[in-house]
Amino acid sequence: MTVTAHSTDRIAPAQRAGHWNTVIADTYFPLQLTFRDAATFQGHLERREIGPVSVSRLRTEPMQYERRPRHISGASDEEYLITIPRRSPVEFRQLGRDVRCDPGGFLLERGDEPYKFSYGAPNDLCVLKVSKPVLCEKLRHPDRFCAKVFDGSTGVGGLFTMYAQNIFPQAPPDSKSAQVLGRQLIELLALSLDAQSDADDGVRSSVRAAHLRRAEDMIRASLSNPALSPEMVSDACGISKRYLHELFSGANVTVSQYIREQRLIAARNILELPNPPPIAEIAYRYGFSDQAQFSRLFKAMFGQTPSGYRARHEGGFRKSA
CATH class of the missing domain: 1.10.10.60 (Homeodomain-like)
Structure with missing residues (x-):
């Protein structure tokens, strides 16, 4: 279970934008990227598959990512991204909601709906990618949790974000352990979302x-x-x-x-x-x-x-x- 790593360090300035678009599409799914300055842009990304979950660490300068209708029309799989900002706030817009997620929180993004995601300062993100069938095994109707900010600093939410960030460098290489750890990570995510959803009158009592x-x-x-x-x-x-x-x-x-x-x-x-x-x-x-x-x-x-x-x-x- 090796780590897949990407960096702009050795990419010529004229090729950085195209290179990073490919890296992001391969790691998550196709997105429209907007750079503050494509020629001087610097980015680093490491990814590891941990059973049913893809966990990545993304460190870049200010960026904007857009999931547009043309990206979705040909997609066959429904997937979610769970983003934990570690260094600076992120702005997110989807399903008619605009939210800001500060370090200490986390949010869900639907891959089958258009969205806009950005941060105006250099950031360090922990990002999980999970397919809808896998997430639905533990969480009924995960769509209702999208475009909302959840507390990742205390309680089960804090345990989830700590586990998600620590599992990347410490995950063992064998497939059997990876399956168990990946499912535990999804279980923690589901528990965290369910616990915090109780306070939302729009969900269920x-x-x-x-x-x-x-x-x-x-x-x-x-x-x-x-x-x-x-x-x-x-x-x-x-x-x-x-x-x-x-x-x-x-x-x-x-x-x-x-x-x-x-x-x-x-x-x-x-x-x-x-x-x-x-x-x-x-x-x-x-x-x-x-x-x-x-x-x-x-x-x-x-x-x-x-x-x-x-x-x-x-x-x-x-x-x-």
């Missing part, structure tokens, strides 16, 4: 949010229980079955769908380990009595059969070894 999180936690802790059902969840959480369905309806998913998705995610995580158990055993462990049904649902969610997914990761382990 803190009581409903707490009930939903409790139900989700109970489901994830009981995935191997063949008796897991909406009735079991409502009884364990001390709420009615009808109210439970209302909670998940607000997240645009049924309780049964959520249980199935979490079981498939847990099965996928087992397949990512070296020397995983037989596929039939994994299927039965997570409540799938029919291996053919398990394979069909797995492929529908992840785009590969369980055996194909296992083979791809086994090849990765052999390569890293």
Whole structure:
């Protein structure tokens, strides 16, 4: 798991703008860059893939980045950037909102919507790139958190930003550890956003949010229980079955769908380990009595059969070894 590094130090002045446009597009996605002085511009960027998350450190002079409709029209993947400014404030505009994020905070940017991002003084940014499917595994409707500033100095938010900034230089090189660390980083991000969203009247009430999180936690802790059902969840959480369905309806998913998705995610995580158990055993462990049904649902969610997914990761382990 090597670090990919880029710098303008050895790039001729006339070629710096074009070079940096390519670097930014390859690291994040295509953007329109505006330089204060392209000929004298200096920039440094290091990137490391940590499981499902790309973590980068970006240090440049004042810059403006724009995601325009022409950049989005041909994009096939939906991705998010999470930016933590370390040296100076950043200005961000998206979805009709204008926000300023100072060091000590962080913000989310949707890659499938136009935006403008800038800073008027030299900056040092920690930037995470996460695909929408990966983020949605831990966070329902992440779009509602975009173009808002979150506290990254205290509580879970502080833990997330500290972890994100420290994981870059200290992440171990093996793929197995990277998968675990990357998922932990996403878990911290989701916990931080959920905790801070309770105070936002435009999201959901803190009581409903707490009930939903409790139900989700109970489901994830009981995935191997063949008796897991909406009735079991409502009884364990001390709420009615009808109210439970209302909670998940607000997240645009049924309780049964959520249980199935979490079981498939847990099965996928087992397949990512070296020397995983037989596929039939994994299927039965997570409540799938029919291996053919398990394979069909797995492929529908992840785009590969369980055996194909296992083979791809086994090849990765052999390569890293």
